[in-house]
Amino acid sequence: MTISAKRLLSGRFWAAAIPIAALATVYWPALGAWFQQDDFAWLGLLQRLNEGVSLTEALFAPMAQGTVRTISERLYFMVLRSIFDLNAIPFHVVTFATQIANLVLLARIVTRMTGSARVAALTGVLWTTHSCLAWPLTWAAAFNQVLCAFVFLACVNAFDRYGETNRRRWLAVVCLVFGLGFGVNEAVVALPAILILYAFLFHRSLVRIPCWLLIGSGIFALYHNAVSPKTSGGLYGIAVDGRLAVTAWSYWRFATLPLQFLIEHRWWPTALERLVGPLSVVLAAGFVWQGYRFNRAVLLGLAWYWVALSPYLVIPNHVSDYYLFVPLIGYSIAMAGLAMAAWDELRWGRLALMAVVGVVIAVQGAAGNLRSSRAAGDSRQVSFLVNAMKEATKRNPGKTIYLSGVSDQLFWNGFYDYPFYLIGQNRVYLTPGNARELAATERMSDFSAYSQPNPIVLRELAARRAVAYRVLPSKLQNITEEEIRGLQEGGAEAEVPGIIPISAPEYAYLLSGEWHEPEAAFRWMGKQAMVQMKAPSGKEQSLALTGFCTAAQIEGGPLVLTIRIDEVEVGSWTIRDCAEPIRVTAALPTVTRGRRSMDVALMVNHTVQVGQDTRRLGMGVVGIAVQ
Numbered sequence: 001m002t003i004s005a006k007r008l009l010s011g012r013f014w015a016a017a018i019p020i021a022a023l024a025t026v027y028w029p030a031l032g033a034w035f036q037q038d039d040f041a042w043l044g045l046l047q048r049l050n051e052g053v054s055l056t057e058a059l060f061a062p063m064a065q066g067t068v069r070t071i072s073e074r075l076y077f078m079v080l081r082s083i084f085d086l087n088a089i090p091f092h093v094v095t096f097a098t099q100i101a102n103l104v105l106l107a108r109i110v111t112r113m114t115g116s117a118r119v120a121a122l123t124g125v126l127w128t129t130h131s132c133l134a135w136p137l138t139w140a141a142a143f144n145q146v147l148c149a150f151v152f153l154a155c156v157n158a159f160d161r162y163g164e165t166n167r168r169r170w171l172a173v174v175c176l177v178f179g180l181g182f183g184v185n186e187a188v189v190a191l192p193a194i195l196i197l198y199a200f201l202f203h204r205s206l207v208r209i210p211c212w213l214l215i216g217s218g219i220f221a222l223y224h225n226a227v228s229p230k231t232s233g234g235l236y237g238i239a240v241d242g243r244l245a246v247t248a249w250s251y252w253r254f255a256t257l258p259l260q261f262l263i264e265h266r267w268w269p270t271a272l273e274r275l276v277g278p279l280s281v282v283l284a285a286g287f288v289w290q291g292y293r294f295n296r297a298v299l300l301g302l303a304w305y306w307v308a309l310s311p312y313l314v315i316p317n318h319v320s321d322y323y324l325f326v327p328l329i330g331y332s333i334a335m336a337g338l339a340m341a342a343w344d345e346l347r348w349g350r351l352a353l354m355a356v357v358g359v360v361i362a363v364q365g366a367a368g369n370l371r372s373s374r375a376a377g378d379s380r381q382v383s384f385l386v387n388a389m390k391e392a393t394k395r396n397p398g399k400t401i402y403l404s405g406v407s408d409q410l411f412w413n414g415f416y417d418y419p420f421y422l423i424g425q426n427r428v429y430l431t432p433g434n435a436r437e438l439a440a441t442e443r444m445s446d447f448s449a450y451s452q453p454n455p456i457v458l459r460e461l462a463a464r465r466a467v468a469y470r471v472l473p474s475k476l477q478n479i480t481e482e483e484i485r486g487l488q489e490g491g492a493e494a495e496v497p498g499i500i501p502i503s504a505p506e507y508a509y510l511l512s513g514e515w516h517e518p519e520a521a522f523r524w525m526g527k528q529a530m531v532q533m534k535a536p537s538g539k540e541q542s543l544a545l546t547g548f549c550t551a552a553q554i555e556g557g558p559l560v561l562t563i564r565i566d567e568v569e570v571g572s573w574t575i576r577d578c579a580e581p582i583r584v585t586a587a588l589p590t591v592t593r594g595r596r597s598m599d600v601a602l603m604v605n606h607t608v609q610v611g612q613d614t615r616r617l618g619m620g621v622v623g624i625a626v627q
Contacts, residue, residue: 011111011117011120012107012108012111012117012120014117014121015107015110015111015117015118015120015121015124016103016104016106016107016108016120016124018121018124018125019103019106019107019121019123019124019125019127019128020100020103020104020124020128022124022125022128022129022361022365023096023099023100023103023128025365026128026129026365026368026369026372027096027133027134027137027138027368027369027372029138029369029372029373029376030092030095030096030134030137030138030372030375030376031089031092031093031096032376032380033088033092033138033139033372033375033376033379033380034088034376034379034380034382034383035086035088035091035140035379035382035383035419036139036375036378036379036382036413036414037139037141037412037413037414037416037417038141038417039077039139039140039141039417040414040417040418040419040421040422041063041417042073042074042076042077042140042141043077043081043086043419043422044421044422045058045074045077045078046077046078046081046082047421047422049078058074058078059074059075062227067186067224068183068224068227069144069183069184069185070183071147071180071183071184072143072144072147072148072183072184072185073141073143073144076091076094076143076147077140080094086386086422088140088379088383091140091143092138092140094143095136095137095140095143095146096137098143098146098147098150099128099137099146099149101150102146102149102150102153103124103127103128105150105153105154105156105157106120106123106124106127106153106329107120107121107123107124108120108157109153109156109157109160110123110124110297110333110336112160112164112202113202113296113297113300113333114297114337114340116340118340119297119336119337119340120336122336122339122340122357123332123333123335123336124332125361126331126332126335126336126360126361126364127328127329127331127332129361129364129365129368130255130324130328130332130364130368131258131321131364131365131367131368131371132254132255132258132321132322132324132325132328132368133322133325133328133368134367134368134369134371134372134375135321135322135371135375136322136325137372138371138372138375138376138379139322139375142322142325144184144185145185145322145323145325145326146325147184147185148181148184148185148187148188148325148326149325149326149329151177151178151180151181151184151185151188151191152188152191152194152308152326152329153329154173154177155173155174155177155178155181155191155195156194156195156198158170158171158173158174158177159171159174159195159198159199159203159206159209159210160198160202160203162174162206163199163202163203163206171209174195174210174213175213178191178192178213178216179216182216182220186220186224186311187308187311187312187326188217188220189217189220189221189311190217190307190308190310190311191213191217192210192211192213192214192216192217193214193303193307194300194303194304194307194308195210195213196210196211197299197300197303197304197307198210198300201296201299201300202296238314238315240314243316244313244314244316246316247312247313247315247316247319248309248313250319251309251312251313251319251321251323251324251327252276252280253276254321254324255305255324255327255328255331256276256279256280256283257275257276257279258363258364258367258368283335283338286338286342287302287334287338289341290337290338290341293341295337295338295341297333297334297336297337298333298334298337298338298341300330300333300334301330301331301332301333301334301335301336301337302330302334303330304327304329304330304331304333304334305327305328305330305331305334306327306330307330308326308327308329308330309323309324309327339353339357378409378410378413379413381409381410381413381414382410382413382414382419384474385406385410385414385415385419385471386414386419386420386422386423388471388475388476389401389420389423389425389428390423390425392467392469392476393423393424393425396467399427399464399465399466399467400427400428400429400460400465400466400467400506401425401427401428401429401466401467401468401469402428402429402430402431402452402457402461402466402467402468402469402483403415403428403429403430403431403434403468403469403470403471404430404431404433404434404468404469404470404471404479404483405434405470405471405472406430406434406438406471408438408439410471411430411438411447411450415430415450416450429450429451429452429457430447430450430451431451431457431468431483432451432452432453432454432457432487433486434451435447435448435450435451448499452506453495453497453498453499454487454490454492454495455492455493455495455496455497456497456506456507457483457487457492458484458487458488458492458493459506459509460506461480461483461484461487462484465506466480467480468480468482468483494596495534495596496510496532496533496534496535496596496597497510497533497534498533498534498625498626499623499625499626500531500533500623500624500625501521501622501623502515502518502522502523502531502621502622502623502624503518503519503520503521503522503523503622504518505518510531510532510533511523511529511530511531511532512529512530512532513525513526513528513529513530513601514526514527514528514529514618515529516615516617521622522547522548522620522621522622523620523621524615524617524618524619524620524621525602525604525618525619525620525621526607526615526616526617526618527603527604527606527607527616527618528601528602528603528604528618529601529602529618529621530599530600530601530602531599531600531602531624532597532598532599532600533597533598533600533624533625533626534596534597534598534626535592535593535594535595535596535597535598535626536588536592536593536626541588541626541627542585542586542587542588542626542627543563543565543570543585543586543587543588543600543624543625543626543627544583544584544585544624544625544626544627545563545582545583545584545585545586545602545621545623545624546581546582546583546584546621546622546623546624547581547582547584547619547620547621547622548578548581548582548619548620548622549575549578549582549619549620550578550610550617550620551578552608552610553578553606553608553617553618553619554575554576554577554578555608556606556608557606558574558575558576559574559575559578559604559605559606559619560572560573560574560575560604560605561573561575561582561584561602561603561604561619562602562603562604562605563584563586563600563601563602563603564600564601564603565586565588565589565592565598565599565600565601566589566592566598566599568589570586570587570588570589571584571586571587581622582619588626600624602619602621604618604619606618
């Protein structure tokens with residue numbers, strides 16, 4: 001081996017080793033994190049298989065805004081949970097191992113592009129210390145971002161090796177990894193554009209080859225558009241309009257300074273935001289300077305940033321800094337290329353340049369470390385709550401558990417996604433008081449779905465079918481008697497619920513007439529059934545009923561549903577198609593206003609007997625509510 005080859009290999013080693021050391025230095029708190037937020041939905045996939053969901057549906061059915069991330073979400077969570085259950089450490093080990101592979105690939109790519117191990121090392125350090133990487137490296141559900149970066153880097157590296165060796169096996173690797181990438185993250189559709197530009201800059205004779213990959217991106221885009229929800233509003237609504245520029249600027253601000261961290265901690269965000277504009281002008285001047293000199297690393301880096309970011313620019317209502325995980329690879333390449341070009345040009349200002357770069361790395365790294373530590377700490381609170389619920393369930397088998405003292409942070413990090421399902425506990429609610437104390441957000445302003453009405457809670461606690469606990473920093477405090485007294489003093493005994501989930505056993509005292517035993521999430525009624533519920537408190541309120549029927553019930557003619565409220569008929573509906581759920585809304589009669597409760601009578605024109613079932617079935621009722 002020649003001396004130059006040894007130097008090259010040694011340079012590549014340090015170009016990867018230094019960023020890996022930075023990764024360990026900044027993000028070591030992530031290894032101590034537990035699960036939080038969306039993690040619980042994916043962790044529950046294994047239990048859904050045991051409940052009858054097919055493996056095909058679990059792996060390939062569109063979920064979460066129509067995404068089908070079979071590899072980075074479904075298999076990742078199902079395989080690791082089947083081996084390690086709820087031990088989060090193996091999940092983080094896989095994440096860190098993938099990121100280390102990313103840094104090795106990045107070091108090779110940048111060294112090949114620039115011939116400089118210094119540029120490669122600086123690129124890796126700028127990327128891996130960026131504070132926007134904190135959430136994906138700490139949150140298991142964001143592993144798709146880390147694995148998506150691997151797909152991008154592996155494809156670029158394999159394509160470069162094909163251009164270097166002309167061996168078709170490397171081209172096969174590109175096609176294979178690109179194809180698998182559609183099971184990782186939808187942003188892979190942007191990868192062919194980066195490969196085309198890479199070919200144009202470094203292997204111009206091969207520029208036509210990655211163009212064929214655009215066909216795959218087009219097919220996947222059509223498929224994803226077909227299975228994803230059709231909406232232009234909401235949190236994940238797609239919009240191609242004037243907000244593109246605003247969204248792009250928001251992401252650029254996050255890329256330039258750790259603003260998200262500063263906003264979260266209220267550390268001078270307004271003052272530092274004013275630096276983004278002038279800093280952007282300086283950077284733009286530098287990029288134009290290097291573009292004029294045809295600095296290929298800077299040109300590729302800028303293109304990589306914007307192309308990789310493009311799939312997220314059309315989601316203006318969900319600007320999240322962790323979406324920058326892959327785009328920041330390009331940003332770091334461009335910044336490192338610009339810094340080294342300035343180093344070569346400057347003779348007397350190198351010390352100042354080193355200070356600026358050092359400050360950027362230190363500030364971003366410190367912000368990343370603190371964000372990771374905070375996220376890990378929040379996740380451990382969720383771990384405490386879930387483990388405490390596990391013990392409380394053992395002490396109170398079969399009982400409902402009501403919780404007080406759940407903070408906004410703990411609610412959104414854990415309670416909202418109902419992690420108790422993973423330990424076999426499906427009857428945990430917030431106390432009514434705790435539900436009222438939570439701060440309303442754009443995502444949710446009414447937390448009643450996570451609680452139960454005052455009279456229900458009082459009845460369950462008084463009958464010893466439930467217990468109440470207050471969540472303290474290191475333990476649960478039994479407050480059952482305190483909660484009973486508070487509800488009694490507040491007049492809960494005289495209240496009647498306005499929302500009735502018909503199958504819930506604690507609401508059975510409000511039902512009369514021909515009701516059959518509850519099933520999974522509904523009850524069958526006979527020909528006539530009654531519900532006592534809260535009377536309306538305002539003029540604009542109405543009655544809403546959800547239910548269903550089966551084809552057997554309309555074989556002899558349509559099913560006619562009639563609703564009477566306090567002996568006043570409020571409507572009649574003819575049901576001829578049982579393929580869709582029954583949803584009925586009725587105006588409330590004026591005689592009910594001002595009353596404490598009202599009696600709702602549900603009547604159907606006929607009942608049927610299905611197969612060997614001896615029951616006479618009128619209609620399946622899921623819920624009824626005053627809204």
